[in-house]
Amino acid sequence: MGNKPAVFTHEQLEAYQDCTFFTRKEIMRLFYRYQDLAPQLVPLDYTSSPDVKVPYELISSMPELKDNPFRQRIAQVFSEDGDGHMTLDNFLDMFSVMSEMAPRDLKAYYAFKIYDFNDDDYICAWDLEQTVTKLTRGELSAEEVSLVCEKVLDEADADHDGRLSLDDFQHVILRAPDFLSTFHIRI
Amino acid sequence: MLSDDQVNEIIIEVENVPSGVQSHPSSNQIVPEKTLVNSSFSMVSSISDIGVTDSQSFSDWNDKKSRRLLWFPTSLNDSISQILHSPESLGTDIPCTSHENMQGQKLIASLIPMTSRDRIKAIRSQPRTMEEKRNLRKVADREKSKLSHGIFELSCCAQCLNSISLAYRRSKNSLSELLSSVSLWQKTLKVIGGKFGTSVLSYFNFLRWLLKFNIFSFIVTFSFIIIPQFTIAEKNTLPFTGLEFFTGAGYFRDTVMYYGFYTNSTIQHGKGGASYNMQLAYIFTIGVCLIICFFSLLFSMARYFRNNFINPHIYSRGIAKLIFCWDFTVTHEKAVKLKQKNLSTEIRENLSEIRQENVKLTLNQQLIRFSAHLAAWVVSTGVAIACCVAVYYLADNNSQFLQSHRNPGAVLLLPFVVSCINLAVPRFYSMFGLVERYEMPRHEVYILLIRNIFLKISIIGILCYYWLNIVALAGEECWETFIGQEIYRLLLMDFVFSLADSFLGEFLRRIIGTRVFTSLGLQEFDIARNVLELIYAQTLVWIGTFFCPLLPFIQMITLFIMFYVKNISLMMNFQPPSKAWRASQMMTVFIFLLFFPSFTGVLCIQAITIWRLKPSADCGPFQGLPFFIHAIYSWIDTLSKRPSYLWVVWIYRNLIGSVHFFFILTLIVLIITYLYWQITEGRKIMIRLLHEQIINEGKDKMFLIEKLIKLQEMEKRANPSSLPPERRNMEQPVSLHVREHDAARAPDLRFRRSVQEDNPRA
Numbered sequence: 050m051g052n053k054p055a056v057f058t059h060e061q062l063e064a065y066q067d068c069t070f071f072t073r074k075e076i077m078r079l080f081y082r083y084q085d086l087a088p089q090l091v092p093l094d095y096t097s098s099p100d101v102k103v104p105y106e107l108i109s110s111m112p113e114l115k116d117n118p119f120r121q122r123i124a125q126v127f128s129e130d131g132d133g134h135m136t137l138d139n140f141l142d143m144f145s146v147m148s149e150m151a152p153r154d155l156k157a158y159y160a161f162k163i164y165d166f167n168d169d170d171y172i173c174a175w176d177l178e179q180t181v182t183k184l185t186r187g188e189l190s191a192e193e194v195s196l197v198c199e200k201v202l203d204e205a206d207a208d209h210d211g212r213l214s215l216d217d218f219q220h221v222i223l224r225a226p227d228f229l230s231t232f233h234i235r236i
Numbered sequence: 237m238l239s240d241d242q243v244n245e246i247i248i249e250v251e252n253v254p255s256g257v258q259s260h261p262s263s264n265q266i267v268p269e270k271t272l273v274n275s276s277f278s279m280v281s282s283i284s285d286i287g288v289t290d291s292q293s294f295s296d297w298n299d300k301k302s303r304r305l306l307w308f309p310t311s312l313n314d315s316i317s318q319i320l321h322s323p324e325s326l327g328t329d330i331p332c333t334s335h336e337n338m339q340g341q342k343l344i345a346s347l348i349p350m351t352s353r354d355r356i357k358a359i360r361s362q363p364r365t366m367e368e369k370r371n372l373r374k375v376a377d378r379e380k381s382k383l384s385h386g387i388f389e390l391s392c393c394a395q396c397l398n399s400i401s402l403a404y405r406r407s408k409n410s411l412s413e414l415l416s417s418v419s420l421w422q423k424t425l426k427v428i429g430g431k432f433g434t435s436v437l438s439y440f441n442f443l444r445w446l447l448k449f450n451i452f453s454f455i456v457t458f459s460f461i462i463i464p465q466f467t468i469a470e471k472n473t474l475p476f477t478g479l480e481f482f483t484g485a486g487y488f489r490d491t492v493m494y495y496g497f498y499t500n501s502t503i504q505h506g507k508g509g510a511s512y513n514m515q516l517a518y519i520f521t522i523g524v525c526l527i528i529c530f531f532s533l534l535f536s537m538a539r540y541f542r543n544n545f546i547n548p549h550i551y552s553r554g555i556a557k558l559i560f561c562w563d564f565t566v567t568h569e570k571a572v573k574l575k576q577k578n579l580s581t582e583i584r585e586n587l588s589e590i591r592q593e594n595v596k597l598t599l600n601q602q603l604i605r606f607s608a609h610l611a612a613w614v615v616s617t618g619v620a621i622a623c624c625v626a627v628y629y630l631a632d633n634n635s636q637f638l639q640s641h642r643n644p645g646a647v648l649l650l651p652f653v654v655s656c657i658n659l660a661v662p663r664f665y666s667m668f669g670l671v672e673r674y675e676m677p678r679h680e681v682y683i684l685l686i687r688n689i690f691l692k693i694s695i696i697g698i699l700c701y702y703w704l705n706i707v708a709l710a711g712e713e714c715w716e717t718f719i720g721q722e723i724y725r726l727l728l729m730d731f732v733f734s735l736a737d738s739f740l741g742e743f744l745r746r747i748i749g750t751r752v753f754t755s756l757g758l759q760e761f762d763i764a765r766n767v768l769e770l771i772y773a774q775t776l777v778w779i780g781t782f783f784c785p786l787l788p789f790i791q792m793i794t795l796f797i798m799f800y801v802k803n804i805s806l807m808m809n810f811q812p813p814s815k816a817w818r819a820s821q822m823m824t825v826f827i828f829l830l831f832f833p834s835f836t837g838v839l840c841i842q843a844i845t846i847w848r849l850k851p852s853a854d855c856g857p858f859q860g861l862p863f864f865i866h867a868i869y870s871w872i873d874t875l876s877k878r879p880s881y882l883w884v885v886w887i888y889r890n891l892i893g894s895v896h897f898f899f900i901l902t903l904i905v906l907i908i909t910y911l912y913w914q915i916t917e918g919r920k921i922m923i924r925l926l927h928e929q930i931i932n933e934g935k936d937k938m939f940l941i942e943k944l945i946k947l948q949e950m951e952k953r954a955n956p957s958s959l960p961p962e963r964r965n966m967e968q969p970v971s972l973h974v975r976e977h978d979a980a981r982a983p984d985l986r987f988r989r990s991v992q993e994d995n996p997r998a
Contacts, residue, residue, distance in 0.1 A: 067356045068369040072413040116572040117564060129365070138366035147564065151361075153543075158363040160560065177559070181583075184562055186573070188580035197555060197583055205556045207927065208934025216930075218560070225557040226544035226820040230434050234564050235426045 056080060058096050069145035076141065079236065083140050086111065095137065103140070105133030113234050118183040122163045131168070147234040156232045157222045161215050173212040174198050347376040348383060352401050420444060424803060430567035432761070432806065433575065435817035437565065439763050440799065442826060446774055447795045449532070453525045453781060453788035460521040461785055462492050464503055464512050483647050484724035489717060493724075493786045496717035496855035515867040518857045519846075522782050526842065529778070533831045540824040555586050558816065571812050578814045605673060612668045619664070620691045623657045624698040631702045650722070651729035654695060658772070659733055662688050662765055678818070685764055685825070692772045693833045699726075700779065700841050704849065714855040720783035724790070727776050731794045734769065738805040746809040758811035766802070767826050771834055778838040782845065 056077065057065070065076050084091045086107045092099055105124050114120040124133035127143040135143070145151065146159050165172050166179045177198040181189070189197070205213055205221045213221075222228045347355050355376060359369050384394050421444065429437040469492070476487040490497055503512040558579065566572055597605070627650070634650050665687050674680045703719045712718065742759070749756040777791045846865050851858035858864050872888050875881040891897050 064370050064373065065366075066409065067373055068359060068366055070360060072409055074413050113567055116567060116569045118562070118572070118576070119564075142366050145360075155361050155363055164560065180559060184559065184576060185580040185583065186576045188577060189583065193584065193587065196587060197559070200587070201556045201559055204554045207930045208937070209931065210934055210937065221554075221556045221560060224554075225561050227434070227557075227818060228561050229543065230438075230820055231561045231563045231565065233434075235422075235429060 054094060056093060056095050061095065061098075065141060069141050070148050070150035071141070071145060079141055079144060080137065082111075082236065083137055091137075100136070102129075102134040102136050105135075108133065108135055108140075113236055118186070119163055122166065126159060126162045144234065144236050147232065148236075149230075149233050153222065153229055154219070156229065157219045158215065160222070160228075160232055161218045164218075171212040171214055172218065174202065177201055344372070344376050344379055347372070348380050352398065353405060356405075420447075421799065428803065428806065429565040431571045432810075432812045433563045433566050433571070435763060435813055435819045435822075436761050436806070438819040438823050439761070439766055440803075442767055442823065443770060443795060443799055443802075445536075446770060447792065447799075449529055449774070450777065450788045450792045450795065452528070453777075454792055456525050456528075457521055457781070457785045457788060460517055461498065461514070464514065464517065465492050465498050467505070468499060468503055469497075479645060482725070482728060483645065484721040484728070485647065489721075493784055494717040494720045495783050495785070495857075496714040496720075496852075498785075498857045500857045500859050513871075515857045516871055519864070519867055522785075522842075525781065526778070526839065530835065530839070533827070533835055537824075537827050537831050540820070540827055544820040544824045555583065558583060558586065561816075566812075574812055578812075581814070582816060608672050612672050616665055616668070616687045617690075619661060620687075620694055623661065623691065624694050627654060627657070627695055628698050628702060631699065632706070647721075648725060648729065651725040654699075654726060655729045655733040657695065658692065658730065658769070659737065661691055662768070665691075666765075677815070681764060681822075682825075685768070685829075688765070688768050689771075689829055689833060692768060693775075693837065696772070696775055696779070697837070704841070704844060708849050712852075714852050716783050716852060716856055720780060720787075723776055723780035724784055724787065727773060727780070727787070727790065727794070730769070730773055730776075731798070734798060735801060738801050742805050742809045758809065760813050761806060761810050763817065763822070768829075771826070771830050774830065775834040775838060778835065779841055782842060 057080075062073055062076065065071070066073055069076070071079065080095070083103065084093065087103045090103060091101055105121075105128075108124050109115060109120045114123065117123070121133065123143065124135060125131050127139045127146075128135045129139055146155060161172065162168075164176060164180050166176045167173070172180075174195075178194055181194050181197050185194075202211065202213070205217050207217050207220060208214075347358060350358060355373075359373050359376075362369055362372065364372070421440075425437060425440055425444075428440055470490075472487065472490045474487045474490055480486045480488050484493070488494070492498075498518060499514050501514060503514060504510075562579075563575065566575055630650055630653055634647075637649075638646055665684060669680060669684075672680075674683075699722075703722065707715050707718060745759050749758055773791065773794070777787050780787045847863065849864065851861055851864055853859055858867055861867060872885055876885045
């Protein structure tokens with residue numbers, strides 16, 4: 050045990066600890082999970098901060114994500130270039146935000162970005178349709194889907210501009226106290 | 237009118253227009269004064285040959301720098317773009333970085349004066365990438381150290397404080413690491429959450445939380461009263477048969493399990509060794525346990541209230557919550573599919589509810605409903621009272637019955653009857669749901685909860701009344717031990733019944749549901765009923781700790797076994813819940829129930845015991861005293877004879893024992909509560925006003941945009957040839973685009989509005 054080379058330098062680990070909600074042990078555990086996804090790609094020595102990205106297909110095969118209807122959006126939001134391929138930093142960020150220690154505002158911000166499919170910083174009707182379709186997996190008919198989107202916009206759009214801004218979204222979340230416990234991936 | 241933010245939005249759209257901006261040097265001057273990111277500027281210059289784009293391609297520009305423009309107002313923090321190269325390097329970039337520099341420096345400036353703990357908290361909650369956060373941290377630390385170098389005379393103190401806080405943080409981290417490694421059942425909870433979702437998980441989390449209470453109580457009682465008693469334990473001469481595990485009597489009567497075994501003497505080992513006053517130790521240990529449980533419950537309840545009861549009277553029967561609160565903890569494939577199906581059903585129900593929202597009931601129907609409710613309440617209260625009376629009479633006659641029948645197993649009759657009542661009557665209450673109809677389904681859950689908790693608390697109440705008023709005053713020898721044994725038997729019988737219910741009842745129900753009546757299907761986990769059973773058991777444990785100090789240990793083992801039994805039964809016999817169950821609100825209600833009838837009842841009973849009852853004369857640590865509390869009185873008396881402890885006596889006589897002090901304290905607390913209540917009311921009014929303001933601003937925006945469209949159309953009709961050629965190129969696709977994307981009219985209007993902005997400046 051004593052001769053195992055360190056994965057991170059002391060400063061790196063401290064930086065990770067200060068920038069995420071994880072303890073040292075959890076960070077190491079997450080690193081090994083990341084490494085297990087692509088053992089040939091991810092080096093065991095991160096002291097030189099290598100620029101390694103695990104492709105999206107491997108990320109979405111993780112048991113925590115593989116059946117999640119939004120796994121593609123989650124990977125896109127947290128990846129560096131929005132294409133779903135994640136570096137270790139992105140990986141840690143993702144699970145830090147989805148952990149139970151993250152505050153509501155932070156989670157609401159990222160949930161907003163996940164549901165914003167076209168990345169225009171507003172959740173418009175099209176985004177809502179995409180969300181509802183992913184949630185119900187084709188069980189609802191097209192009219193029901195558009196009815197649902199209309200109702201959501203009715204309820205949540207405070208300034209009546211036909212789409213939800215981050216503030217509108219946060220206002221909805223405020224009235225849904227379950228959000229903190231449901232927007233949570235345990236790893 | 238338009239706020240600054242909206243003006244900023246428009247200007248940003250301007251600079252994103254490739255061909256327009258470049259031909260208007262004047263617009264370049266506007267830009268540095270408003271929010272602009274240097275990156276998009278470079279983007280503009282690099283793609284000027286793209287020509288006209290429509291708004292769809294705005295979002296298709298996958299340049300991460302443009303997407304990182306947080307130009308929509310965020311409540312989190314200042315809208316800062318992709319930054320945090322250190323401030324020096326910012327200066328070397330293209331002009332117009334001054335604003336970005338300002339924003340970055342504003343953030344860093346706000347971070348510097350914070351303590352390191354707050355700074356880390358602030359950095360962690362920033363919605364930025366890891367790299368940005370790292371740089372932020374580096375820069376903030378560097379600036380902080382620069383500042384602290386400057387202030388030389390404070391450096392000593394500041395460095396001291398810094399190192400102390402750093403050490404504290406490190407120790408807290410390692411402690412939390414230790415705790416999380418010790419944390420029980422993480423993997424099991426993950427599997428449960430993955431298959432059944434957050435709502436069923438909340439039951440198991442509650443069980444784990446109660447287990448922590450019991451572990452803590454056990455450790456305290458074990459260290460302070462059980463171990464000292466072990467050191468002077470006398471030999472146990474009673475015979476041991478296996479039945480004692482159920483009755484708690486017999487062999488166990490003379491063990492550390494019960495009050496009667498404890499000595500009232502001062503334990504002293506060897507001459508001149510430390511003396512240990514058992515009386516004081518007993519009363520203080522139980523007192524400390526209860527006080528710490530009290531504060532722990534209070535803080536948990538307050539935390540849950542703060543997070544989950546933000547505005548209870550805004551009941552949103554809304555559909556937005558269904559859409560946005562997808563349960564990310566569900567990871568099992570079948571569970572996800574089932575959840576999607578259930579969500580669709582719920583959405584359909586919600587849609588139809590919204591359509592039927594305005595159906596009013598006729599007077600006749602209202603009367604029928606009201607009478608059904610009334611009848612149900614009368615029947616449920618009647619049943620509860622009847623059960624209480626039956627239990628009381630049984631308990632009363634039990635003692636005579638026991639004296640005539642010498643069978644040691646006969647003491648189990650009362651616990652058996654109580655457990656049967658607890659098993660049958662809640663299910664009977666659930667059947668009322670067939671008769672009663674509620675407007676909102678959550679009313680049904682709450683009313684069922686109220687009825688069940690009323691039943692359970694009245695049974696406990698009547699038993700305590702019997703014990704404290706009849707048994708304690710009957711002059712029986714060692715009545716405390718007797719009560720302890722009764723409570724032990726109740727607890728154990730309850731545990732046996734739960735096991736039987738899980739092993740037999742739930743299995744049978746599954747076999748019936750899958751083989752015999754396949755239409756029934758698998759059952760769903762009844763969270764409310766199970767949580768109430770936990771609350772009932774915990775109340776018994778708290779009451780019984782005074783009479784039977786080993787009870788927390790027994791409850792610990794019980795909870796441990798229950799976890800595994802419920803887990804196995806859940807995996808095999810249940811299906812995931814079909815309706816959304818408001819887990820957070822229900823948890824708040826459960827913790828409140830644990831606090832309000834349950835724990836406060838325990839405190840009342842303890843208070844009555846200690847202040848009003850006479851301890852038995854020849855067993856236990858308080859033997860011979862007129863009241864339990866006299867142990868404290870005599871201690872204070874002995875202390876008052878010693879000059880170095882007079883402050884304790886003073887505190888006791890003038891603060892704890894004085895009526896005036898409590899009166900003033902109550903008055904102050906009431907005044908503070910009133911003030912906070914008024915502040916809350918004021919804030920509610922403020923929220924309403926701000927909400928109206930948002931709506932009004934939205935209306936203003938739409939009005940202005942429509943007016944602009946009209947003006948633009950008029951101008952176009954008036955002067956079709958006065959526009960520069962590039963603009964005409966741009967106008968064509970824009971107007972095409974408007975026809976195509978009618979639904980997304982707002983961004984297009986913004987686009988055209990931005991064009992309009994350029995025009996007067998041209």
